[in-house]
Amino acid sequence: xxxxxxxxxxxxxxxxxxxxxxxxxxxxxxxxxxxxxxxxxxxxxxxxxxxxxxxxxxxxxxxxxxxxxxxxxxxxxxxxxxxxxxxxxxxxxxxxxxxxxxxxxxxxxxxxxxxxxxxxxxxxxxxxxxxxxxxxxxxxxxxxxxxxxxxxxxxxxxxxxxxxxxxxxxxxxxxxxxxxxxxxxxxxxxxxxxxxxxxxxxxxxxxxxxxxxxxxxxxxxxxxxxxxxxxxxxxxx
Amino acid sequence: xxxxxxxxxxxxxxxxxxxxxxxxxxxxxxxxxxxxxxxxxxxxxxxxxxxxxxxxxxxxxxxxxxxxxxxxxxxxxxxxxxxxxxxxxxxxxxxxxxxxxxxxxxxxxxxxxxxxxxxxxxxxxxxxxxxxxxxxxxxxxxxxxxxxxxxxxxxxxxxxxxxxxxxxxxxxxxxxxxxxxxxxxxxxxxxxxxxxxxxxxxxxxxxxxxxxxxxxxxxxxxxxxxxxxxxxxxxxx
Numbered sequence: 001x002x003x004x005x006x007x008x009x010x011x012x013x014x015x016x017x018x019x020x021x022x023x024x025x026x027x028x029x030x031x032x033x034x035x036x037x038x039x040x041x042x043x044x045x046x047x048x049x050x051x052x053x054x055x056x057x058x059x060x061x062x063x064x065x066x067x068x069x070x071x072x073x074x075x076x077x078x079x080x081x082x083x084x085x086x087x088x089x090x091x092x093x094x095x096x097x098x099x100x101x102x103x104x105x106x107x108x109x110x111x112x113x114x115x116x117x118x119x120x121x122x123x124x125x126x127x128x129x130x131x132x133x134x135x136x137x138x139x140x141x142x143x144x145x146x147x148x149x150x151x152x153x154x155x156x157x158x159x160x161x162x163x164x165x166x167x168x169x170x171x172x173x174x175x176x177x178x179x180x181x182x183x184x185x186x187x188x189x190x191x192x193x194x195x196x197x198x199x200x201x202x203x204x205x206x207x208x209x210x211x212x213x214x215x216x217x218x219x220x221x222x223x224x225x226x227x228x229x230x231x232x233x234x235x236x237x
Numbered sequence: 238x239x240x241x242x243x244x245x246x247x248x249x250x251x252x253x254x255x256x257x258x259x260x261x262x263x264x265x266x267x268x269x270x271x272x273x274x275x276x277x278x279x280x281x282x283x284x285x286x287x288x289x290x291x292x293x294x295x296x297x298x299x300x301x302x303x304x305x306x307x308x309x310x311x312x313x314x315x316x317x318x319x320x321x322x323x324x325x326x327x328x329x330x331x332x333x334x335x336x337x338x339x340x341x342x343x344x345x346x347x348x349x350x351x352x353x354x355x356x357x358x359x360x361x362x363x364x365x366x367x368x369x370x371x372x373x374x375x376x377x378x379x380x381x382x383x384x385x386x387x388x389x390x391x392x393x394x395x396x397x398x399x400x401x402x403x404x405x406x407x408x409x410x411x412x413x414x415x416x417x418x419x420x421x422x423x424x425x426x427x428x429x430x431x432x433x434x435x436x437x438x439x440x441x442x443x444x445x446x447x448x449x450x451x452x453x454x455x456x457x458x459x460x461x462x463x464x465x466x467x468x469x470x471x472x473x474x
Contacts, residue, residue: 035305036298040277043297053285057294059473060280060466061273067462068272075454079446114370115363123360126352133351141378209316217312225304229297236296 021152024206025159031199032069033167035222037061038192041171043229045181045188047237054175054184062168070161077153084139084148091135091143095128102138103128109141170195189226196222258389261443262396268436269306270404272459274298275429278408280466282418282425284474291412291421299405307398314390321376321385328372328380332365339375340365346378407432426463433459 037058044054095102106127107120115123127134139145174188175181196219204214274295281291332339343364344357352360364371376382411425412418433456441451 032305035309036273036301039301039305040294040298043300044294047293047297048290053290053294056284056470056473057277057281057290060277060284060470061298063280063466063469064273064276064462067465068269068276068458071458071461072272075458079444079451079454083444083446113364113374114367115360119359119363122356123352126356127350130351137350144383146381207316207320209320214316217316221305221308221312224308225301228304229300232300233293233297236293 020206021156022159023202025156026163027199027203027206029069029160029163030167031196031203031218033062033065033164034170034192034195034199035225036065037168038171038188038222039225039229041175041188042185042226043233045185046230047233048181051175051178051181051184054181055172058168058172058175062165062172065168066161066164069164070157073160074154074157077148077157081148081150081153084145087143087145088135088139091138092131095131095134095138099128102134105138105142106134167195167199192222193219257443258393259396260439262393263400264436264440264443266303266306266397266400267404268433268440268455270299270302270401271407271429271432271436272462273302274405275408275425275459276462276466278412278425279422279463280470282422283467284470285418288412288415288418288421291418292409295405295409295412299402299409302405303398303401306401307394310397311391311394314385314394318385318387318390321382324380324382325372325376328375329368332368332371332375336365339371342375342379343371404432404436429459430456 040061041054041058044057048054103124106124110120110123127137139147171188171192174186174191175184178184178187197215200215200218201211203218204211277298278291278295281294285291340361343361344354347357347360364374376384408425408429411423411428412421415421415424434452437452437455438448440455441448444451
């Protein structure tokens with residue numbers, strides 16, 4: 001929508017855009033990394049009497065979770081790109097070989113918004129003059145597909161994976177500096193709740209949501225997950 | 238795009254649609270539920286000598302993960318609905334109070350696709366006749382927002398959360414029926430890899446991707462996560 005290529009502040013804006021993407025990735029990965037390792041460690045704290053076991057399990061979870069989230073996100077991004085490219089190829093094929101049918105589809109898109117029949121016809125005729133624009137239009141408004149950013153998908157997956165690791169180390173660190181799981185849980189809860197409030201706040205701010213509300217929601221998920229894990233692990237102990 | 242309300246097969250199609258949504262939720266939750274608890278249990282198998290600890294940690298992880306995924310998804314869905322509603326209100330306000338500016342924005346949307354200036358003007362004039370259609374158009378084409386389905390968000394979060402629990406029980410079950418973590422890991426790997434292949438296959442089939450490729454990717458993530466968790470837990474043991 002915004003053609004930054006023709007804009008004099010292009011490189012500045014691009015940089016700004018990349019920075020906020022990075023911040024968003026970090027906040028998402030870190031908030032998730034804080035939640036599950038925190039709750040897992042809390043759950044184990046009620047069931048085992050050794051900090052070493054809590055730490056081992058926590059580290060195994062961080063490894064598993066960061067790979068599932070990072071590699072999973074990377075492959076999902078790749079799949080999305082392949083899907084877009086194959087649909088793009090098909091759309092080009094269709095505007096070439098089913099010219100009239102595709103024009104009818106353009107008219108249908110506009111018919112939804114109450115445009116008159118002559119206007120629908122005019123639109124389809126004008127759009128059909130430029131094949132690239134036509135395909136671009138069909139991709140977005142018939143299929144609802146946005147062009148995925150190839151570089152961004154890889155970078156984003158890496159950012160989220162690393163942020164998950166950093167986030168996961170926070171609740172775990174308390175078990176390094178205490179002697180028994182009970183104390184570990186106390187300090188882990190304190191620092192994790194503080195971090196969840198902070199990350200929930202910024203996460204909501206970046207997505208344009210009410211930040212205090214968002215901070216409470218993000219923290220609430222972590223606390224409920226920890227209480228559930230603690231209760232269930234105690235039950236199965 | 239498809240006005241099923243005016244369609245004679247309405248209720249049949251709706252049912253079909255709901256069924257495939259359910260299947261998609263289950264497959265997503267289950268594939269994720271298989272991955273992380275599997276990798277966590279594998280990681281602990283290399284570091285502890287008691288199946289009871291692996292099971293306790295696994296159950297704590299399933300509780301934590303299903304709540305993070307289910308409740309997190311539910312709250313994200315609610316946030317999306319609130320965001321849509323507040324943008325909708327703003328768009329109605331804008332078409333009332335900044336009539337000419339909003340018409341200019343309609344012209345800009347069409348300018349991107351190479352429509353001529355008189356056509357842009359005609360489109361904006363026609364669209365402005367019906368306020369509801371106009372707002373609907375701006376929500377989708379200016380802001381890129383689709384109307385979220387309120388009932389669907391809640392149901393989907395619940396489906397995914399429950400599927401995560403069911404998925405997580407699969408890799409863990411092997412530790413119930415064996416005596417030492419080494420044997421548990423062997424059987425857990427066998428059944429989990431089989432399930433990941435199956436779920437990856439169906440997950441890809443439902444999203445229109447090559448299913449064999451998808452089965453290998455889903456399984457690859459699980460296996461890599463398990464190997465990483467095992468190696469790192471062994472190191473920190």
